[in-house]
Amino acid sequence: AQKITQTQPGMFVQEKEAVTLDCTYDTSDPSYGLFWYKQPSSGEMIFLIYQGSYDQQNATEGRYSLNFQKARKSANLVISASQLGDSAMYFCAMREDTGGFKTIFGAGTRLFVKA
Amino acid sequence: ETGVTQTPRHLVMGMTNKKSLKCEQHLGHNAMYWYKQSAKKPLELMFVYSLEERVENNSVPSRFSPECPNSSHLFLHLHTLQPEDSALYLCASSQEVSGGGRVETQYFGPGTRLLVL
Numbered sequence: 001a002q003k004i005t006q007t008q009p010g011m012f013v014q015e016k017e018a019v020t021l022d023c024t025y026d027t028s029d030p031s032y033g034l035f036w037y038k039q040p041s042s043g044e045m046i047f048l049i050y051q052g053s054y055d056q057q058n059a060t061e062g063r064y065s066l067n068f069q070k071a072r073k074s075a076n077l078v079i080s081a082s083q084l085g086d087s088a089m090y091f092c093a094m095r096e097d098t099g100g101f102k103t104i105f106g107a108g109t110r111l112f113v114k115a
Numbered sequence: 116e117t118g119v120t121q122t123p124r125h126l127v128m129g130m131t132n133k134k135s136l137k138c139e140q141h142l143g144h145n146a147m148y149w150y151k152q153s154a155k156k157p158l159e160l161m162f163v164y165s166l167e168e169r170v171e172n173n174s175v176p177s178r179f180s181p182e183c184p185n186s187s188h189l190f191l192h193l194h195t196l197q198p199e200d201s202a203l204y205l206c207a208s209s210q211e212v213s214g215g216g217r218v219e220t221q222y223f224g225p226g227t228r229l230l231v232l
Contacts, residue, residue, distance in 0.1 A: 033218035045223035
């Protein structure tokens with residue numbers, strides 16, 4: 001069963017505007033972590049932000065914030081004030097506490113920032 | 116060097132060649148990973164080493180052979196590969212804390228783009 005779903009294969013956003021990238025997940029483990037990674041065309045997978053299942057507040061890291069809705073099992077990434085350098089693939093990922101070392105990745109969303 | 120480094124960045128090899136991919140982490144982490152990223156497929160975990168012991172091997176063909184001589188270095192030895200093995204191979208590391216109460220973040224290297232002819 002697919003555990004991470006990213007329904008937007010591609011997204012466009014105007015420079016300086018905010019954009020939300022969707023992610024839903026499925027798990028029966030009460031303890032898990034959710035991650036977002038950015039992958040530019042160079043290939044490197046860059047860690048952006050982490051949200052723990054027991055965290056009371058939504059995670060924020062600079063222009064990145066994670067809209068965590070636990071009951072709906074969604075963990076959307078919000079990028080504020082988009083920049084041209086934000087154009088990349090974005091992957092949502094989950095690691096379950098009982099899942100050992102395995103991190104499961106979604107199919108990704110390609111973001112295009114327009115000047 | 117900082118973070119996770121991988122060499123070579125690009126590799127072209129024939130099906131009868133033997134080559135090795137190298138990964139080095141400078142983060143003091145105790146776990147290292149190999150992932151395969153093919154076009155239009157999610158990232159696939161291949162191998163995991165924790166404290167230099169292999170702890171996961173996700174049904175990877177034997178033509179891929181990992182080696183972890185110490186906690187900072189990880190190799191992927193390649194032999195008799197097939198064209199469908201062409202992909203981006205990513206190395207990652209994490210600091211696993213027993214009973215830490217949170218799942219740990221994996222930090223990735225830049226990857227090796229492999230083309231098998």
